[in-house]
Amino acid sequence: MLCERGDLISVPANTPHWFDMGDAPNFKTIRFFTRADGWVAQFTGSAIAETFPSFNEYMASLHD
Numbered sequence: 001m002l003c004e005r006g007d008l009i010s011v012p013a014n015t016p017h018w019f020d021m022g023d024a025p026n027f028k029t030i031r032f033f034t035r036a037d038g039w040v041a042q043f044t045g046s047a048i049a050e051t052f053p054s055f056n057e058y059m060a061s062l063h064d
Helices: 055-062
Strands: none
Touching: none
């Protein structure tokens, strides 16, 4: 999913996910926490992200 200015996404609790900011990230985020200690990453060790093009590769393909 490519998010652009003004987009808002919601990732349901306990949904494995990842994101790629590219080489020059320029964005703001708002995160809502339900726990006092905030968000704690739970890395899955999954290689699924490697089966998708990186953000930079994807953006370059749009201009081919």
